Amino acid sequence: MMHLRLFALTIALLAGLSAPAAAQAVRVDVLVRHDDQPLADALVRLGSAETRSDSAGLASMHIAPGTFRLDVTRAGFRREIREISIQRDTTISIDMEAAEEEHDAGELETVVVTATRSEQRIEDAPVRVEVLAREEVEEKMMMTPGDVAMMLNETSGLRVQTTSPSLGGAAVRVQGLRGRYTQLLSDGLPLYGGQSGSLGLLQIPPMDLGQVEVIKGAASALYGASALGGVINLVSRRPDGGRELLLNASTLGGADAVLFSSGALGGRWGYTLLAGAHGQKRADIDHDEWADVPFYRRAVVRPRLFWDDGEGRSLFVTAGGTVEDRGGGGLDRPEELGTRRGDAGLVARWMTEGGTLLNLRASGMVQRHDHLFVDVRERDRHDTWFGEASAARTIGAHTLVLGAALQRETYRGRDVRGFDYTFTIPSVFAQDDWRLAEWLAVTASGRVDGHSEYGTFFSPRVSALLRPADGWSVRASAGAGYYAPTPFTEETEAIGLTGLRPLAGLEAERARGASLDVGRTLGDVELNASVFGSVIDDALQLVPVQTPQFVGVALVNVAGETRTWGTEALVRYHAEPWHVTATHTWTHATEPRLEGDILVRAPVPLTPRHQAGIVGMWEAEGQGRVGVELYYTGRQSLDDNPYRTRSRPYLIFGMLAERRVGSARVFVNAENLLDVRMTRWHPLTLLERSRELRYTTDAWAPLEGRSINAGVRLDL
Helix, strand or coil, X not given: CHHHHHHHHHHHHHHHHHCCCCCCCEEEEEEEEECCEECCCCEEEECCEEEECCCCCEEEEEECCEEEEEEEECCCEECEEEEEEECCCEEEEEECCECCCHHHEHHHHCCEECCCCCCEEHHHCCCCCEEECHHHHHHHHHHCCCCCHHHHHCCCCEEEEEEECCXXXXXXXXXXXXXXXXXXXXXXXXXXXXXXXXXXXXXXCCCCEEEEEEEECCCHHHHCHHHCCEXXXXXXXXXXXXXXXXXXXXXCCEEEEEEEXXXXXXXXXXXXXXEEXXXXXXXXXXXXXXXXXXXXXXXXXXXXXXXXXXXXXXXXXXXXXXXXXXXXXXXXXXXXXXEEEEEEEEEEEEECCCCCEEEEEEEEEEEEEEEEECCEEEEEEEEEEEEEEEEEEEECCEEEEXXXXXXXXXXXXXXXXXXXXXXXXXXXXXXXXXXXXXXXXXXXXXXXXXXXXXXXXXXXXXXXXXXXXXXXXXXXXXXXXXXXXXXXXXXXXHHCCCCECCCCCCCCEEEEEEEEEEEEEECCEEEEEEEEEEEEECCEEEEEEECCCCEEEEEEECCCEEEEEEEEEEEEEEECXXXXXXXXXXXXXXXXXXXCCEXXXXXXXXXXXXXXXXXXXXXXXXXXXXXXXXXXXXXXXXXXXXXXXXXXXXXXXXXXXXXXXXXXXXXXXXXXCCCCCHHHCCCCECCCCCCCCCCECCCCCCCCCCEEEEEEEEXX
16 A cells, blocks of 8 residues: 555645745746737746746746846747746746747747657757657658648657568567567657557547657656657647638558648637548458459548636646557458557646646546457457646755656457456655756756556656756666566567466566767768667567467567667758758677577568668758658568568668649659568468467568659648
8 A cells, every 4th residue: 555655645745845835936937029019829938837927028937036147039030049037926038039040030040849748848858859840740751641640650769560461550669679668658748558458559630730759768767668669749730710621632542631630729729639540451462363453442530629728727628539440361261350549648737836837637538449350250359547636835945846647448349258357556756857057957857656466566767967068968867667567568469369268366567768970060961870789678478379278479578678878860951951860779689589499699680781771852941842762671580480580671762853833732752662661571361370379470571662742731
């Protein structure tokens, strides 16, 4: 019961921290002007407080006395940054100057990340957060309007690995770690479940995303067990008055229709609405009577509501529904999956009179599956319920965050018995963002989870940001975390639970990792180099089992360390109208593996030693864009593949063109023009079912080959 007492104690501390402290709080009025005229809608940040100036140019907030960084930005104006000391009620006047060049426009260049709990500009965050901005989201949206898989797969250090060739399921691997260790969030909420599963990525249209934030490495200190390998946070697009319809069709028989609408509702309320219909015909590219591209029909709807009173109080409410039917496999070995998912969530923020910023997050998700594996039916239900309360306060050079969370994960199988579970996980967490100087900042965070099945865990993480000289940044991070086993791994997603032995005697997987990043900006060129490493103790593996009582497979903790380390390099050039990005990732990953009764060390399967890419884009604002991309994937170790033990390296080449004509933007995208297909080197299907109960090999390269899609984006 110790973790329940800690949870209750944290709630009490939160209540005390958030209690009004009128004697300490002071009022700060920031008057924003330009040419002696009030300037509305300027974004004003003072420590952890944030608001926008009203029509009179006034932004007001209550904070505790101390020294703060005042940051004022507005599109089209130069950014204003000051260090100020506030001890009493204060009025501050800010005169903003118009930006002479587009790159001088403060808010246009300001990227604020939310995945680190204390919202910060990306350049000020000691935790390295990689951000895919709206412009990059739009580019990938024209390639795959129905999902975010390609967008993530073309991000350095991430690899979207096909887990179920029959249905096209995929999981995101971060820096060589398996997909079950990656937490997928939407606006900081687990709307896709504690474990998003292999089809979550394939059911999220990117049109209503404002940006994507990626934290690599152990992030359990921030988000618990499912973030052992990293976090991907999908940040929604805010109401901007835009209305857009996208229509798309591909040569492989796919079609998409996606509507996005946003606007004001009055009374400081705004909304966004996403509605999509997506379809794909079954395609047998190599004529072996097995679907290389599965069939699916999917409908998605997601309304969102936004409210902000301009004085530090805001509310965000989201809800969503997905209906999908998917089918693939062979003519004599069909596989089908029906998915029905509904979710809802909210994020509320308000500033107390004492200067404490309170945050409340809550969400719920219910998902049902009806899965057919040849002649075996598996129906189930997954539920995830989540609530979190936290308080943030800036005291001098420290921004402190204290919070508590409660998450409940439930699984119920209708046809396969022995795998039902209910996990209840109360948690307490704390974080300190300490800005020691303009050139040095440290973030320390820790989290205690009381898992109802696997016990109590402490997950720490420490990150530091050093700016040794103008244009240089050095970030170092180290952390630890854990992963609570469930029946669902990349392997069992493909074969189902019927042949799996019920879980017994499993222990949580534990990990520790570190990274070092060095960045340099030289005019229009951005350089970044990283070194990373992680160790996972007693990782889960799927092993064949044959006893008089049971024949099938089992999940077991294999004694020893799974070791992963590597490097990343990035070069980015931005000088209108040209944008060029080059990346390289080198990964070395090994694991202990049971070969009969013998424990050996072997390469982690499906982990390319080298991955590289170069993307070039020419873009004329308001006219169109033309882009090319080239990606290289090196050799991979293969497991349980009778045709070969190592894959072949391959190149993927693609082109994109978009042209604006009035209110329409017409686009054409060509993917995999070299027509790379794994089945050119060996068949996908096996002659007989494998010892791991599979009918196919792993898909280590594309199966669909060359494809071209074209469509139109209409501004309504």
